[in-house]
Amino acid sequence: MSNPDASPPQFLKISSLLTGFTETELIGTGMLDSYLNTILKNSAKEDVKYFFENAKEILDEPNQTEESIAISTRKQLMPDSSYGGLAKKIIILWYTGSWKVNENSSKIISPASYKQGLMWDAGHTHPPGAKQPGFGSWAKLPISVMINDKSKTNGN
Amino acid sequence: MENKFFQDNNPKRQKLIKPLSEVNNLTEELIDFENSSAKKLKASKVDLTLIKNQIQSVDELRFYLRTALQLELSTIPPYLCGLYSIKEGGNQQAAGLIRSVVVEEMLHMILVANILNAISSPADLKKESKEFSGKLFDVEKIIPDYPTKLPGNIYPPVGKGKTPFKVSLLKFSQEAIDEFCTIERPSNPTKEVKPKTSRQVFPKYESIGQFYEAIRYGLYRFKNQITKPEKNKNGKTYYKFIGDESRQVGPEHYYGSGGKILKVIYFGGALEAIEEIVGQGEGVDGTIQDPDFEMFGEGIEYAHYFKFQEINYGRLYHSNDTNYDKPTNSIPSGPSINRSWSSVYNMKPNPKMADYKDNPQLLDLAKNFNETYVTLLNNINDAVSGDPDKLVQGIALMYDLKYKALELLKIPLNDGTGECAGPTFEYVKV
Amino acid sequence: MEIKNYDVVIIGSGIAGSITANILTNAGKKVLLLEAGLNAGIALDAENAYKTYQGYLNTFYENSIKVPNSPYPNIEDAPSIDVLDLKQIEPGKPDTKGYLVQMGPIPFASDCLRGAGGTTLHWLGTTLRMLPNDFKMKKTYGIGVDWPFSYNDLKPYYEMAEHEIGVAGNKESMEKWVKGQLKVDNYYGSKYQFPMEEIPPSYMDKVLISEMEGKEIVLNGVSHKIETVTTPQGRNSTPNSKYSKAGIRWNPGSKKLEFIDADFRDKYEPVGSVWDPYSGQRCEGNASCVPICPVQAKYNALKTLKKADHGNLTIKTQAVASKLIINSISNWIEGVEYKTYQEGHNGKYDLQTAKGTIYVLAASAIENAKILLASGAANSSDQVGRNLMDHMTVLSWGLNKKERVYPFRGPGSTTNIATFRDGDFRKEHAAWISPLDNWGWGWPAFSPGSDVNDAVTQGMFGKELRSFLEDRITRQVLVHAECEQAPDPECRVTIDPAYLDQLGNYRPVIHYRATEYMLKAFEAGREFVTQLFDKAGIEDYTVYNPEKDADYVTYKGKGYSFEGAGHIVGTHRMGKTKEDSVVNENMRTWDHDNLFLVGCGNMPTLGTSNPTLTMAALTFKAAEAILNQLEN
Structure with a gap:
């Protein structure tokens, strides 16, 4: 149906x-x-x-x-x-x-x-145990925050 | 007996390249023919046109190395498309094989950068500072437009009547694996490279191996200009490159394969780096003299060409599979691997952002992917331009790239083809 | 009937059993290893190891409530303790729902895993050493008992354990605090190096440290300064180029275990997954160390077991040890009875006996005690099963009002507040360590799922919901006080013929309580966090539920809930005399010359360190003693 x-x-x-x-x-x-x-x-x-x-x-x-x-x-x-x-x-x-x-x-x-x-x-993160963000990623702002906020990437 | 077919720094990794002196009877002295004694040159009976035809100056050597950077980079997106388009759960071994190749292509890029930095004096870098905005390369210009010719005028033979080889972004498929094998296929080392015509920037090469062979000749030939001799305390002379040592990327941030990043500080380091690149990348086909020698088997790390051959045949190599006359013709006869061309996202070949212009949300996602890609390349560029620690920051971007690509691959294009979107690997401003 | 005589029979393939098997087989000894878990779990070849592990991972994904044992099979014939079975105990009515028989008055709150690789499959990976005073609690503070040796005596074995596990750490950070607050020199020593550089501290750590480092906390009239230390961990990081050790071996000449020095060209290589040496060479930030590291960047005991000399090793799985057979004349152990189940769910088994020269129990603190009690073994001191300990863990959670901290990323914890790990206050109440937790309110509140549920229940939807969750999730802070439980003879494992499992083996019967020494620590720990949150601009959201929380206790009119830390310790303690302990300093039972016990059960006191590293160090010491005994 x-x-x-x-x-x-x-x-x-x-x-x-x-x-x-x-x-x-x-x-x-x-x-x-x-x-x-x-x-x-x-x-x-x-x-x-x-x-x-x-x-x-x-x-x-x-x-x-x-x-x-x-x-x-x-x-x-x-x-x-x-x-x-x-x-x-x-x-x-x-x-x-x-x-x-x-x-x-x-x-x-x-x-x-x-x-x-x-x-x-x-929440700018990933499900535990999947979509892992890679070594050291947790020491920085999440990429979803960095890439959307241009002022933070351009500073290198 | 020393085994010439495995790398010095890792006895389990194949190297398909044979030492220069063996293959072409070229000694270091002969390559540096301008400074060799005429008597020796005459006695050697070696045809020096092979060398004379190739890299003519240090500037040209540097140009070759920058092209090599682009060459290494140009293979990464196609391999990634093959890898990402594999749906979860299927083609597990094939995915593992492709993944292991991709991580090594990234390694090769860094190694090439290390060589380029080693032979570049501060004055050279200053001279180019404007062209490259103070970095080692120009991110916008280095990104190829797919389908693309292989940089460096490299045309692997594709058979008579076929169009010259171009690299495309393809989903995991027979066509893609054929493409990968073609990229990585070794060529005959003794085959001569024809001199370039006056209109050519590069002579025509048949394989990536030949291109690196030219770089190797260039390093030998201009050794005096790019190195300075140094005596160690035992009185032994070492040739130290003129480049700024602090620009070298070290091994601590690379992992995920048996390969290693080497700092290129002394002359031998550059040769070792090329061995790593060509040994694991496509190689130069030689002949195997040792009849007991096994190229394949458990615990051996195969050169890329053989990894792709395993996917091509859907079988793993067995230790008996060595073809002694022509190693590249070795056919895998070991256990079969699960290979399914259907549990794959049906990605549109060579997708472009322009294809998505009617769907602004999709275009946003594609742009976002490319922003991540460009940011990653910027990071690598920073790392090889005097800030080696930047490499570790690029790791998160590399992972993110995959998740963004997977989102794109789940979006049907609704254009009647049954195809879905995919990552476009194009330049965007970030 | 088992006829073959092995040099050593080991019960259990967790970290203690695996280290023992690895050292002994590589020293040429013939070893039989009995593992109660399913056969699939022991696979060490690439294909099967990967397959089994992917199975765990998918089970983990599909489980609605993710607790430490969620990914792993719970075998009816050899059950594991499961924290999902926890509930409050009605007086006089033991809780028999789970594997443990909980007599109360409050339930024991920690679990462990019966399966190949043991609890290291779901451990967090924190590898703090104990502090020098932890080894002499009686002498220094008049609490508990002293160990039969000092911190310095254990130091060489700590180095072996850190090599074996592959510890990533920052020596300077730890030594700065130890030297400053505790006035201890050479805690690691100037020559010492960790195999790997520290796991990078989380973004959240940096934010919180900037808000709290050096701030003053006043407890019971005494002022303390907040000091944070980066936490050493057993997970892969950047190799330390100064590390120069390549392995550990038995030296038959000196009769000691010794390090093999690395060739100058051989840099330390992080040990990857069991199925692929190049997978898991770095922690990839899965943020799921407990219960499962998908890439095996985190150490687990299968990595050690893989290095064993398999020509000398026989492994039997689905083999549940039930009883030691004691020679009535010599009092030596002459066999171990074990039941091999076929299916795992119908109680059918074959009874067999394994024989060896030496026997090693490595089945976890609770199982070791249970087997000893079932066998009437090693208990002349009446200490078997007593002094069951854990870190009683009081959680405090809040929202960082000042800025977003982006939790739920990286390993469970990368920094700890060390201030209350040691000090004079230990005469009055328990010490604690306060890790900064990287996983938001996941532990106390099952966030972020519960946040979604709450918001939707309130009627939120669409963009409003999305931005509410963005704000709520990214500000979550959790700080916990892991309080060192002091040895208490009434906290104990017993057995009772009325409570048997499907194979007819005893189920552990647990008696558990929190003494005033602990309650005072809960009070102080909460007061500490309250002041800390205040100073750091964190709004407290902590709620303890008198009805629902399994371990809810009150002190001076205030309620506290504590959680188990998964640190099951102390059931067969080590000591100087056979009157007050079960094993001697080499972990040999006082009562049986050929019976060794390894694992956390040996620890006389707990300290504020997660016990695995110390237990691993003790196991190297035991393995050395076993080899000495075999070769004499």
Whole structure:
């Protein structure tokens, strides 16, 4: 049973909105399909259907601004009472690579999802045991801080 | 009996180059023909055109070495593309083999820089200071535009009717491995290099080995100009290079292969450095006299050409595999390795930032990759321009390069080809 | 039935067992090594070693809660202690959930690994030597007991241990503090060199040092100055060009272990991974030393085992030693019974006996004690199993308000505050070392996962969430006080026929408590951090949970939680007389002339150093004594 609203491109758009990472950054993790499948497999069909419908409405809102989209998202998608708390589960999935089963338990999807957790990027670091930054790197500012802050590299 | 096929500083590493004097009957004295006695030259019966045709001055020798820097650098991005495009979990041995080659290409670059620094007097450096902004090379100019000819007018034979060899950035594939083998293939040492025409900057070389052979001749020929004799306390004479010793990069920050960075301070050091480069890089094909000699087997570190041959054939070498007539024709017959051309990111060949212009987010990522790449080269340039400790700071950039490339490789181009983005290795301003 | 007679039978392939096996086999002795862990773990050839280790790594990635034993197989027939089993103990109701039977009143909080290579697979790699006063606590401070020898006596063996492990360190940094605060000269000695240069201190260290170095802390009316020292570590770094040692060998003439001097051309080469000498030649900053170094830049005992003379070494895996057989007339050990399991999960096994001239227990402090108790061996002093010790570790965490420190990078800790490692206060309360932790709030709070969870629960999303996390994660600071537990005869390992494992072997029954000497240290340690955070501009976020924290204790009306440090020490202590100790200064049991014990169980007191280095030094001393005994 396919759900036209729960397509990878739609999922990508809503994920970018929920996580604060750009669509390209999210594709660059290589996790898009795997996460969409995780959601489809572990959520009530009804929740998925209405969540993506609602998300589409928000994204297609006429005369939208970043602010207006944020307000709609906060009001309509983020409450625990909306769609079985799916929005929060999606955020946690992208950030930690694990699916929140309930309050006390979550499950890492795969070794790849662990390595692609966005929380490490958000914190200018890397998942322990993977994407290691090389000898001596920890003695300096993270590269993501140095390269974005030109004043610090040009000083050599 | 001394084994000429393994390096002096590491008896487990193959060297495919044979000492100059053996291959061409050229002694140090003969190469320095301008200062040799006419009598000896006549008696030697050696054709000196081979030497006369090549490097004609110290400035030209320095030009060759700068070209060698670019040559070494030009092979790194293609090897990295082959390596990065391998998906996790597959082609594990092939990835290991390519990785071991890449780390040695970086070593070669530093070794070439050490030789160049050794033969450069402070006055030489001052003279060029403007051209290179006070550094040893110009990062913007040294980055090749792929597909690229091999720098130094090197054209490995590709067979009749085919277009002359160019190096491309390719995903891990048969085509890529063919390319790698071609880059590293040794040529016949006795084959003469034709004199260059008046319009040529370099004569036409068939292999990287021949190019380094020319540098070796140049070092011998201009030894008097680039070194000063020094007597040690036992009265033995050493030839010390004129360059500033403090610009030499030492061994402490290089690891990950059996190779070693050597400081090039005395004349012998330059020869040892070339041996390291050519021995592990592609070599000069010689013949093996010792019938008990085994080129392959456990614990031996193969020259790059043979590592790529293992991927090419999908098999490891066995200790019986030595082809005594022509070592480069040795075919691996050992255990097979897992090789899959399909568990690979389908990277667009020779990608450019311009290909991504319709996708600003992707363009940003590609730019970010190139910023890291250029910063890394700047660091290496600083390291070989009098600040050797900078090398260690480049390490984090090297690792970061990989993670940024992997992000690019996960992004489909959606242009109908089924191909994905890839690192472009282009110059950007940082 | 095992018929072959070996020179030496060693139980356990952790660092103590591996060092012993390596030294003895290279001295030409025939050795049998019994390892309780799975056979796959012992692989030393490139292909299989890599395969097994990648398996560990993937298990680590997939485990939702990452604790020290997460990557490694927990074998039902030979279980490991798991900190995930920890919980508070109801009075009178022992906790039997995990492998340990925890009698309380509070649970013992540290784990170790039963598997090839032992706990060095997940150790942090800190290689501090003990301090001279640590060897004479009774004499100096009236606390605990003295060792049968001094720091200086152990010094040559420390050098061997530092060679074997491959220590990267900064001698000057340590000596400056030792000389300044403790007035001790020649701690390392002017001629001494570490094999490798120091692991670069973290960016965070530099920020924190600039905020706290030299600041004054007042505890119980006494003023102390904050002094930081870079921490020596058993992980690969830039080789030290002045280091000149190439190996350690037995000299049959002098009857001593001695260093082999390096050829002047042979620079020290960092020892890479078991599967590839060129992998792991430098620490690559995986920031996962505990529980697993993916590239094996961190030392583990398999590296030592690989160097053994395998022509002289027989290894049997999945072989769980259960009992020593004692000759009733001579009181010598005449065999060790072991159970070889087939599957690991169904309790099926073959009972076998191994025989040798000398027996060496190297199975960890808890297992060594358990085997001795099960055998009725070595216990004429009634000290077997007693004085179980650990570093009781009080964590304090906060946010650096002044600037971002970018944690979660590099090895677990690269700098420590040494100020409270030694001093007169040890008469009143325990000493502690305070490593600056490089991994944010990972230990106390499972950050950054918990930060994500908290923020999302509050309703944050999108760019707001991303920048909140960026700020929260990059400012996290953790400082902990690892308090030296003083020997306490009531902290002990016992056995009880009511508690057996699947193979019918005894499970360790643990009695554990914190004495006032420790509680006072918790109080002082927390006070120290409070002042430190204040001076450094760090906002304290520390919370101890009276309901949930397994080791929650109160003192003078205030609550403290402590964690185990994984430093399991003291169950068969070494001493000067057979009345008050289990082994003599050569780690031979007083009761059985052919039984040696190696490992942290020998340590009479703990000091504030992570014990592995000292234990490794002691093992070289024991190996030398074993060779002397075999050749006499």
